Amino acid sequence: MILLTMVASMSDAALPDPLTPPDCDLRGLEYMPLLGNHLFGSEFNARATDSEWRAALTLWWAAWGQVPAASLPDEDTALCRFADLGKDVKSWRKLRAGALHGWVKCADGRLYHPLLAKQALIAWEKRQQDRQARTTSAERKARERADRSRMFEDLAAVGVTPAWNIPTGDLRALVTEHVRDQSREKVTPVTPPVTRNVTAKTGRDGTVYSDTNVSGADAPPIDVVKAMFDEGVALLGQYGRNASSSRSIIGKWRNARGPDWVLRAIRAAKAEATGDPVEWIQGRLRRENSDEDERAAYRRLAVQEYLEADKAAGRA
Incomplete structure (x- = not known):
């Protein structure tokens, strides 16, 4: 019965x-x-x-x-x-x-x-965790969109027009480089500015240039690779890494993303990182290399955890 x-x-x-x-x-x-x-x-x-x-x-x-x-x-x-x-x-x-x-x-x-x-x-x-994660992600993306809009406006004001899909970290590096530099240039100097010529003997980045005035469109182009290594070695050296180790790390970043990206990342780390710049830049590199959709990841995680709960209950 x-x-x-x-x-x-x-x-x-x-x-x-x-x-x-x-x-x-x-x-x-x-x-x-x-x-x-x-x-x-x-x-x-x-x-x-x-x-x-x-x-x-x-x-x-x-x-x-x-x-x-x-x-x-x-x-x-x-x-x-x-x-x-x-x-x-x-x-x-x-x-x-x-x-x-x-x-x-x-x-x-x-x-x-x-x-x-x-x-x-x-x-x-x-389900509640998924909703909270989506809400947090949506709020973060809204703040990022607002920040990007402001940064594009600031750069446009100084005549810089980056690509519309530039990574946010690179955009911040451009703002640090151009907008803040522009602000410093607007400060009235205590003594009159002195115009000097950059020659083959006085070029600041080691590149040979013909005699020309430094100001305006005649300014010599920046040697990105040299600046990347110089600034990177100096920054990493502040956190206990020797020059050889620093150059090796920077070289790996260069192979992965190119010297322009690495230089912007180094300058952004100098301006924004609160700890070891190597961890900060590597985290940024991982984020920018990942194209996985967040919502799909959350769904896969939920299903996986349900399956694990099933297996645990079956063993109980």
Whole structure:
């Protein structure tokens, strides 16, 4: 004979609290852990008739999409419909005891399945984490868009027009290089400026130039590679790295992204990094090399954790 369900006729005062919170909402989540080892090794699986077994699984899936999740109304007409029996309440009442095996009635008047409720709580926590992550990501991206807009305006004011899709870190480096330099140039000097010629003997970056005035369009072009190594070695040296080690690290960055990117990254690290600039630049390099969509990553993580929870429950 089929064992009676745990749905008991007890007073409301003696009923347990609901097994999932009132706002536990998993609607739209088309994944429900079945916990095969637990199910097929259970007393329910051994004793239920085919009709009871089918009705029970149908009710589990219906409860997964209820609010609160893992619960059902304790009303035969609704349960008959959720069990996919339509309006055949007479047939439902013959199956009710076996189909509701393991369910308990709680203080809110609804039926809850303890095992299903445990899985629902895991899924609910992951859904909340996913929503929080998406909210945080959206806020971060909104701040970044506002910052980029401001930086493009600042650069346009000094005649610099970077590509529209320039990485934000590189954009900040350009602002540091051009906008702040421009601000310093606007400060009235204490003594009159002295115009001097840069010759082959006096060129500041070691490149041979013909005699020409330093100001305006006649200024010699910057040697990016030399500036990259000079500024990089000096910056990394402040954190205990010798010149040989620093040049080796900078060379790897150069091979990965090119000297222009490395020079901007070094200047950005000098302006923004609060710790070791190597870790700061390598983190930036990893971020810019990653094209993975964040939302897809969160979904894959949630599914993986559900599968791990299933395996853990199966071993319990």
